[in-house]
Amino acid sequence: MSLDPVDLTAKLIACPSVTPREAGTLTLLTEWLKPLGFECHHFVRGETPDGPVENLIAVRKAAQPGPHFAFAGHVDVVPPGEGWDSDPFHPVITDTEIIGRGATDMKGAIGAFVAALEGIEQDKGTLSLLITGDEEGPAVYGTRAIIDELETQSLIPDMCLIGEPSSVDRLGDTIKHGRRGSVNMWLETPGHQGHVAYPHLADNPIPKLARLAFELDALVLDHGDPPFQASNLELTLIESDDGSTGIIPGQARARLNVRFNRHHSGEALVKKVEELAAIHAPGTKVEAKISGEAFLTRDHHIIDLVSDAVNEETGLTPERSTGGGTSDGRFLHRLCPVIEFGLPNATMHKVGERAALSDIRELTAIYRNVLKRVFA
Known part of the structure; x- marks a missing residue:
């Protein structure tokens, strides 16, 4: 059997795994x-609205003890949107x-990793693939x-490589050794509906929520926490009840997201918003979902291992970054040291998402290099 990473990537893209x-x-x-x-274990967890989700754990154990190396990734993708020149789930391969x-995000990396497994002599330790269908969702x-x-x-790994698209301008220029945390909040400010001509008989929630929004927007959470950038709070929605132009609404709503470094926890940020709401928009209800806390990998063994493999194959010394959104590293770091390394990320989540064939093949070589170093 010969595994071509581009062919594997194309076959994965052809599955509409939104x-x-x-x-x-x-x-x-x-x-x-x-x-x-590999022994492959499929299992399904959850019910609507956040499930069900099918996952895969594939494990290959050698007779001799040794390190447990895990590759983690996701087969799910975001909706393709409108404006593609071709069917987004019928891959187009050019020269x-x-x-x-x-x-890019991230079937190319999964195809590269599977192809990299060919020819790997593993006479010790454990190698596993941890593949989920729900990274882009809840x-x-x-x-x-x-x-x-x-x-x-x-079956706890000793180290984990996540194939997220970490590179920026060129394959190999960046690895990620940490991520900021993320928390979403939904605010609902109560009022009392009434006629706009009789405001004394109503209670307009919009000015109260607007004052709160102003205070939230003005917050300076911190000035950074090297190697993390500063935390930021962004309002993503403000709305009120639908109705005629002559109605003062009975409630107003807002939504926000905070990306935060290690100066904060998700719980503390929710409390801060609740305190500001009590002052500027009394009665406001705050609901929150903490997507993950900030984390940083300090284990230099896996950082150097991946960096050295990248350098040997590309000649580049990758920059270490904690930027970008969230990934499944927010969960996996609880088990073991985590590094993220994958394709250039310029087109991920965009109409016309694409990856260079040379990058997929070079990524395969880098992943194979990593495996050889782990099981040397």
């Missing part, structure tokens, strides 16, 4: 991994690139459920 559907991707992975000696939803029944399974089976 969160939380795996759409056949996990079946493909199982077909590719079993001949390579230089592959185009389709998930090419992430309730995906990697969290995988972690539960790993703990139940006493």
Whole structure:
């Protein structure tokens, strides 16, 4: 069997796996991994609205003890949107690139890793692939459920490489060794509906919520926490009840997100917003969902291991970054040191998402280099 990473990527793209559907991707992975000696465990967790989600844990154990190295990734993708020149789930392969939803984020990396497994001599230790169908969505029944399974089976990795698209201008220029935390909040300010001509008989919630929004927007949470950038709070929605132009609404709503470094916790930020709401918009209800806390990998072994593999294959010394959004590293770091390394991220989540064929093949070589170093 010969595994071409571009062909594997194309076959994964052809599965319309919009969160939380795996759409056949996990079946493909199982077909590719079993001949390579992996035991594949599919399992489904959760119910609507955040599930069900299908996940895959694939494990190959050698006879001799040694390190447990895990590769983590997700087969789910964001909705393709409008404006594509071709069907986003019918991959187009040109002389230089592959185009389709998930090419960069992150089916290209999964294809590269599976292809990298060929020819790897593993006479010690454990190698596993942790693949979820719910990274782009609520992430309730995906990697969290995988972690539960790993703990139940006493199958905890010593290190984990996540194939998120970490590179910026060129493959190999950046690895991620941490991420900021994220918390979403929904605010609801009560009022009393009434006629705009008789405001004394109503209670308009909009000015109160506007004052609160002004205070939230003016917040300076911190000035950074090297190697993390400053935390930022962003208002993402303000609205009130639908109605005629002659009605003072009975309630007003807002939504916000905070991306935060290690100066804060999600719980403390929710409390801060609740305190400001009590002052500037009394009665406002605050609901929150903490997507993950900030984390930083300090284990230099895995950082150097991946950096050295990148350098050997590309000649670049990757910059270490904690920027960008969230990833499943927010959960996996509880188990072991985590590093993220993958394709350039310029087109992820965009119409016309694409990856260079040379990058996918070079990423395969880097992943194979990492595996050889782990199991040397």
